[in-house]
Amino acid sequence: MSAAIGQPLDRVDGKAKVTGAGRYSAEIAFANVAYAAIVGAEVASGRISSIETTEAERAEGVLAVLTHRNLAKIAAQPHLLPSLAGQSAPGESFFPLQDDLVHYAGQPVAVVIADTLERAQYAACLVRVRYVQTPSTTTLDQGREQAYEAQRIFAGFIPGRVQRGNAEAGLAQAAVRIDATYRFAANHHNPIEPSATTAVWEGDRLTLYDATQGITATQLTAAELLGVPPSKVRVITRFIGGGFGCKAMIWPHVTIAAFAARHVKRPVKLALTREQMFTSCGHREEQEQRIVLGATEEGRLTALRHHKLSLTSPFDDWAEPSLGVAGMAYACPNYEGVYRLIRSNIMTPTFTRGPGETTGMFALECAMDELAYQLTLDPIELRLRNHADVDPVSGNPWSSKGLKECYQRGAERFGWKGRNPVPRSQRDGNWLIGTGMATAGYPVYFPMQPQRARARLYADGSAVVQAGTQDFGTGSATAMTQVAADGLGLPVDRVRFEYGDTDLPNTAAAVGSAGSGMVSAAVYVAATTLRDQLIARAIADEKSPLCRAHPNAVVVRDGRMALREQANTGEMYSDLLRRHFLADAEALGSWNPPGQNTGYGLATFGAQFAEVAVDPDLGLVRVRRMTGVFALGRVLNAKTARSQLMGGMLWGLGQALLEATYMDSKLGRWANSSLGDYLVPVDADAPDVDVELVEIHDEAVNPLGVKGCGEIGMVGAAAAIANAVFHATGRRVRELPIHIEHLL
Amino acid sequence: MLPADDHSTPMTTLEKLSRRAFLSRSSATGVVTAAAAIAVPVTKMDAGTTQEATAPDTGPIPGAVPVTLKVNGETYRVQIDPRATLLDTLRETLHLTGTKKGCDHGQCGACTVHINGRRANSCLLFAAMQQNAEITTIEGLGTPERMHPVQASFVEHDAYQCGYCTSGQIMSAAAMLHEPCGPNDDDVKEALSGNICRCGAYVNIVAAVQAVRRKQSNV
Numbered sequence: 018m019s020a021a022i023g024q025p026l027d028r029v030d031g032k033a034k035v036t037g038a039g040r041y042s043a044e045i046a047f048a049n050v051a052y053a054a055i056v057g058a059e060v061a062s063g064r065i066s067s068i069e070t071t072e073a074e075r076a077e078g079v080l081a082v083l084t085h086r087n088l089a090k091i092a093a094q095p096h097l098l099p100s101l102a103g104q105s106a107p108g109e110s111f112f113p114l115q116d117d118l119v120h121y122a123g124q125p126v127a128v129v130i131a132d133t134l135e136r137a138q139y140a141a142c143l144v145r146v147r148y149v150q151t152p153s154t155t156t157l158d159q160g161r162e163q164a165y166e167a168q169r170i171f172a173g174f175i176p177g178r179v180q181r182g183n184a185e186a187g188l189a190q191a192a193v194r195i196d197a198t199y200r201f202a203a204n205h206h207n208p209i210e211p212s213a214t215t216a217v218w219e220g221d222r223l224t225l226y227d228a229t230q231g232i233t234a235t236q237l238t239a240a241e242l243l244g245v246p247p248s249k250v251r252v253i254t255r256f257i258g259g260g261f262g263c264k265a266m267i268w269p270h271v272t273i274a275a276f277a278a279r280h281v282k283r284p285v286k287l288a289l290t291r292e293q294m295f296t297s298c299g300h301r302e303e304q305e306q307r308i309v310l311g312a313t314e315e316g317r318l319t320a321l322r323h324h325k326l327s328l329t330s331p332f333d334d335w336a337e338p339s340l341g342v343a344g345m346a347y348a349c350p351n352y353e354g355v356y357r358l359i360r361s362n363i364m365t366p367t368f369t370r371g372p373g374e375t376t377g378m379f380a381l382e383c384a385m386d387e388l389a390y391q392l393t394l395d396p397i398e399l400r401l402r403n404h405a406d407v408d409p410v411s412g413n414p415w416s417s418k419g420l421k422e423c424y425q426r427g428a429e430r431f432g433w434k435g436r437n438p439v440p441r442s443q444r445d446g447n448w449l450i451g452t453g454m455a456t457a458g459y460p461v462y463f464p465m466q467p468q469r470a471r472a473r474l475y476a477d478g479s480a481v482v483q484a485g486t487q488d489f490g491t492g493s494a495t496a497m498t499q500v501a502a503d504g505l506g507l508p509v510d511r512v513r514f515e516y517g518d519t520d521l522p523n524t525a526a527a528v529g530s531a532g533s534g535m536v537s538a539a540v541y542v543a544a545t546t547l548r549d550q551l552i553a554r555a556i557a558d559e560k561s562p563l564c565r566a567h568p569n570a571v572v573v574r575d576g577r578m579a580l581r582e583q584a585n586t587g588e589m590y591s592d593l594l595r596r597h598f599l600a601d602a603e604a605l606g607s608w609n610p611p612g613q614n615t616g617y618g619l620a621t622f623g624a625q626f627a628e629v630a631v632d633p634d635l636g637l638v639r640v641r642r643m644t645g646v647f648a649l650g651r652v653l654n655a656k657t658a659r660s661q662l663m664g665g666m667l668w669g670l671g672q673a674l675l676e677a678t679y680m681d682s683k684l685g686r687w688a689n690s691s692l693g694d695y696l697v698p699v700d701a702d703a704p705d706v707d708v709e710l711v712e713i714h715d716e717a718v719n720p721l722g723v724k725g726c727g728e729i730g731m732v733g734a735a736a737a738i739a740n741a742v743f744h745a746t747g748r749r750v751r752e753l754p755i756h757i758e759h760l761l
Numbered sequence: 762m763l764p765a766d767d768h769s770t771p772m773t774t775l776e777k778l779s780r781r782a783f784l785s786r787s788s789a790t791g792v793v794t795a796a797a798a799i800a801v802p803v804t805k806m807d808a809g810t811t812q813e814a815t816a817p818d819t820g821p822i823p824g825a826v827p828v829t830l831k832v833n834g835e836t837y838r839v840q841i842d843p844r845a846t847l848l849d850t851l852r853e854t855l856h857l858t859g860t861k862k863g864c865d866h867g868q869c870g871a872c873t874v875h876i877n878g879r880r881a882n883s884c885l886l887f888a889a890m891q892q893n894a895e896i897t898t899i900e901g902l903g904t905p906e907r908m909h910p911v912q913a914s915f916v917e918h919d920a921y922q923c924g925y926c927t928s929g930q931i932m933s934a935a936a937m938l939h940e941p942c943g944p945n946d947d948d949v950k951e952a953l954s955g956n957i958c959r960c961g962a963y964v965n966i967v968a969a970v971q972a973v974r975r976k977q978s979n980v
Contacts, residue, residue: 034924035861035912035931037899077824135842209863210925258861258925259959282895290866340877362782490923490960556888624924656919660962664922667961692868692957699954701947703963 019535021499021509022721025656028495029514030256030488039256042228043213043288050215051080053277054137055128055270055289056144057296058119061153061362061685065117065126065146073129074262078136079658080281082144083128088114089276092244097172097333097365098528100230100265105237108266108299109365110332112242114273115409119148120331121362122686123296125269130277130285153362153685157200157303157325157328160359164326167356169544170336177334179344179354181410187201187320191311195387199308199380200752203328204296204301204679206369207697208489210258212298213288214271221245223275225252230265230487231526236519238267239275255517257489261668262368264299264489265528270297286509295690299367300565300678302327306339306380311351316392316399320351323381329358337369339377339677342458342732345410345620346381347403362685368528370668371728374459375735379672379753382455382736387749393687396454396740397424397433408618416617416717417724419648420456423624426709427454427646431626436523448630450641451745455733457623457647460720461725462529463610468539469522472501472547473603478576479511482544485521486536490664491727492657493532499653500537500721504544505517506573514540524607530621530725533653535610538719543552548573550604555593562586608720617717621724625666626696627737631745636760639671640704648711650724655710658726665730673735828889832857833901843889848872850888859899859928863957870956873929873936874898879908880936899928902935910973911935918969922960930956934970937976946971 033039058065070082095107113125127144131137167177188194206726215226223245229235232252240247242440257264270287278285289297304327311320323343331337340354389396390615404421412649430433436452437443443450470484482501488494505512515521522543525535552571555561555578563586565580572581579587594602626644630638643666652658675696681688689695708730715722735753742760743749750759825840832855839854848865849873851857860883863871867885874883875897903909911934914920921927933956942952949967958966 025919028921030924031916031919031921032908034907034921034927035899035908035915036905037857037928038902038905039924040858041861041925043862044852046856133842133845134853135844139844207959208923208925209869209957210861210923212861256925257923259923261959288862291866291868490921492922581765657922660919660922660960660965663964664961667963691866692864693866697957698961698963699957700950700963700967701954703950703961703967706964752853 022653023285023655024499026495026499026509026654028492028657029498030494041256041258042215042226042254043286045215045226047284049218049283051130051132051281051283051285052134053274053285054136054141055273055293056129056130056141056146057123057293058126059122060119060148060150061122061155063119063148065119066145066149068127069145073140076136076140076143076424079140080130080132083114083277083280084126085114085116090115091242093241095242097335099172099174100234101462101464101529101531103233103464103525104233105241106231106267107238108268108367109330113269121296121364123293125273128273128277130281132558133728154359155362155685156187156682157305157326157359159682160328160361163358164357167334167336170334170356171338175338176308177356180342180352182351184320184322184351184353188309188311188322191319192314193290193312193388193391195308195310195384195391197308197384197387197751199306199383201304201376202753203303204369204672204676205678205695206263206300207294207692207695208259208261210293211289211294212264212268212270214274215284215286216274217284218278221249223250223273225250225271227252227254227271228257228264229254229267230257230489230528232485232487232517232519233523234526235267235271239272242272243275246334249402252519253517254487257277257487257709258379260489261370262372265368265526266299267448268298282661292690294441294680295687296364299338299364299431302329302366302370304339304376304591306376308380308384310384312388313547316388316394316402318347318349318403321349322353324355324357326357328361328363330363331360333365334358335365337366337376338373341377342620343377343381345405345408345618346378346456346458348405348409349403370665371459371568371731373674373731374728375669378455378458378732381735382733383739383751386453386740395438397428400424400456411618413616413618416619417650417713417715418622419711419713420622422711423622423646423648426711427624427626427644430646430707430709431644433626440744444631445752447632448607449633449745450630451741451743452626452628453737453740453744455736455740457625457729457733459530459621459729459732461619461621462531464525464531464535466523466525468535468608468610470524470539470543470606471603472505472543472606473601474505474547474590475601476591476594476599478507478589480505481513481515482540483515483521485519485541486516486524486532487527488516489527491527491532491661492654493527493536495657496653497536497540501544503572504541506549506575511576530727530729533725534719534723537653537721537723538608539606541720542608543604546606547602547604548691551590551593551602551638551728552578554597554713555588560596561593562588615717617719621647621649621729623729623733625733625737627734627741629738629741629745631742631760636757638674638755638760642705642707643734644707645730646709646711647726647729648713649726650709650713650715650718651700651722652712653723658710659708661726662708662730665728666706666734667698668731669734670702670738672753673738674754826889828832829892830888830896831894832896833898841888841908843887845888846884847874847886847888847891848883851883857898857900860926861925863926870933871926871929873932873956875932875936878936878939880933901933909935910976911970916972918965918972920962920965920969922962926958927955930958930966938974
């Protein structure tokens with residue numbers, strides 16, 4: 018059956034990408050387009066006391082200047098909701114430009130619309146805003162005293178406190194204890210494409226070309242805020258320049274573009290500047306996690322207490338769920354996880370690649386490494402002794418796991434055997450060499466809506482399959498082409514997959530590593546439904562060689578239906594259609610994701626390994642190589658899956674060694690909001706990255722057994738690096754990013 | 762936005778006009794006059810024929826300067842804001858959107874083009890200053906039907922994910938083939954570190970570039 022699924026096919030959008038032909042959201046040409054430039058608040062907290070727009074309004078080419086005084090009121094208050102829910106998905110329960118209050122630096126306070134980009138940007142400088150400033154809280158240390166325990170986090174989906182057994186008692190029983198606090202700098206997504214929206218009204222119908230990971234989320238959010246029916250809002254996005262979560266939720270600038278276009282009665286293009294990307298689409302919050310581990314002398318965990326403290330906005334109880342995967346990673350009967358929040362003058366933080374998993378597993382995996390060292394146990398051996406054979410949270414069996422294979426294969430590929438665990442025991446010239454490992458895990462999410470697709474076969478045997486999904490670099494468009502081809506029994510080059518338009522059948526947003534599983538299910542159902550309809554037609558047709566055959570006896574290959582046991586007996590789809598005077602045949606497919614209670618523990622697992630070289634005199638850390646082995650369920654496209662995992666591992670390197678957004682607490686503003694000062698890995702930072710996929714069978718997650726790989730590559734990578742740094746230097750750094758100063 | 766009497770001194774001779782003088786003139790407030798509207802078609806000159814390409818319908822642009830740009834072998838005559846960067850002129854006026862804007866500050870490399878065969882960040886160049894240059898963008902490097910070896914190698918090696926840095930990576934790599942660069946992967950990584958890939962396709966990018974270099978050195 019699987020001729021195409023799994024193959025390392027070249028991406029279907031590859032040629033467009035390498036020749037510059039792909040059109041991203043700020044690149045859709047309209048004859049009459051106007052340009053919008055946002056003016057952001059320069060204080061973190063306070064009130065606008067005056068706003069002078071006359072000079073800006075009179076400037077060359079300016080069409081309008083919108084402020085809270087003249088911008089239309091939004092039709093409904095936004096409420097933070099993850100786009101996985103399939104509803105509208107505002108990133109924060111707040112919309113700017115509605116009153117004179119300022120809640121965070123960078124909050125939009127004016128929008129200038131002009132006939133050229135230069136004029137809009139220039140006129141934005143002419144808007145003069147005065148503020149009455151009030152004291153602000155923008156860092157963890159500033160707000161520590163005001164911390165409170167959250168009832169629920171993650172837009173209400175996750176409880177603020179989770180317990181099993183009795184953590185106190187478990188700790189009391191323990192022979193050994195690790196008590197460590199880990200700090201994490203704020204991180205920003207910084208996709209290379211700044212967020213952009215081009216808004217076009219035709220009468221009362223709106224089309225948005227929006228850089229989004231969820232076209233339906235954009236559609237529903239904009240419709241709700243504008244007070245128009247969703248049926249009058251269409252979102253079209255075929256190319257997105259990265260997202261990593263910042264384009265998963267729908268932020269104010271999207272609807273501001275629509276308001277602007279409605280106001281000036283022209284298409285409006287609104288592209289954020291790089292600096293604005295730091296205050297417009299959320300970030301991974303500054304946070305602190307305290308882990309207390311109790312274990313027996315043999316290293317078996319008796320208790321895990323995991324507390325998180327983090328900053329949130331004035332509007333929402335947001336926290337990335339750092340405690341989730343860490344709470345199910347190992348067999349540990351006694352567990353307590355608590356989220357504490359500090360209200361502060363920042364925008365609501367948001368999903369950032371591996372939201373929660375990457376920070377939570379950093380803390381846990383560093384603590385496990387500390388435990389291994391305390392007990393003089395090999396780190397992998399310690400993990401194996403605590404391997405959770407069933408889901409510790411529910412007690413259910415795993416739908417599939419493969420973690421032990423990942424440890425084993427990873428250790429082999431990396432060359433872990435015979436490792437001398439003593440820190441500072443290895444050198445290469447002057448460099449101190451160290452190796453480390455960590456467990457990776459990521460939950461399998463199910464969105465709540467049915468996933469839909471449509472398949473159409475033409476009389477010439479070519480097909481078009483459609484689903485309203487997004488590809489922001491994941492390769493999903495290519496993978497779905499392969500799924501459709503196999504579902505229909507056609508060669509891949511005869512199938513075209515269409516996506517990126519809300520007029521197409523609705524699917525989940527590309528978030529939570531759920532897209533490939535969800536969309537492939539819908540596409541597969543649509544394709545096989547169409548295939549089965551055509552087989553049924555042939556079987557009922559006296560003129561068909563397959564007349565009266567049993568449906569289960571027929572297979573399709575290269576567009577030809579034939580008896581499985583007798584390949585000579587059969588006919589082409591195209592012959593059947595032509596004989597019936599059909600130009601095409603079409604079917605819709607719908608797949609309902611299971612609810613929460615499947616009876617299984619659902620997660621994806623992997624193992625990460627890293628080797629670092631540390632300069633003992635200068636404290637420089639260089640990652641020399643990384644190995645990641647992941648058990649992904651079925652792999653739709655080996656090439657793109659590998660790329661996703663490598664990308665995630667490099668994000669882990671960035672998180673470990675480079676990335677931090679620093680808050681100037683006096684000003685309440687980010688101090689390094691540029692790509693020159695916010696460090697992301699560049700080519701020279703990239704080590705050899707070795708990825709292996711362990712294919713395991715999973716029947717519970719979705720029809721094709723796909724578990725998704727967009728984020729798990731990042732989970733555990735920073736921990737493996739930090740553990741390697743310890744191995745190299747003997748210094749345990751419990752703060753990210755690891756700085757030179759930590760190692761001098 | 763110019764005071765009325767300045768229409769008699771068109772700002773077409775950039776050498777005479779200092780940037781400071783221009784900026785102080787444009788910040789002068791006053792009533793916009795409707796006089797002296799300059800028509801703003803983009804005219805693309807190709808072997809003697811004058812063609813009109815699509816241009817933003819900006820209406821009269823007092824203060825625009827006529828600029829002639831040679832891009833991918835074609836000559837374009839445009840009327841643009843003298844503050845316009847080469848990047849924005851390519852994208853917004855010429856509708857050559859293959860060159861991407863990532864940061865507008867020369868920090869990410871997404872906007873890399875060739876100026877007389879050498880790689881440069883087009884966001885750091887004023888269009889009006891590039892009038893005598895041979896400018897090459899990704900569209901001029903190769904087409905889907907006839908790809909440059911670097912483009913083809915990127916497809917083969919999956920040297921991209923979201924594709925937004927890809928034009929810059931390819932333009933950078935193509936120019937780098939003519940620069941002195943050591944043979945090892947580390948040399949290539951250094952040479953391409955001015956092009957950020959947030960998706961982290963570096964391993965495949967280096968593999969793609971090295972494959973081209975190996976083929977070239979075997980010729």
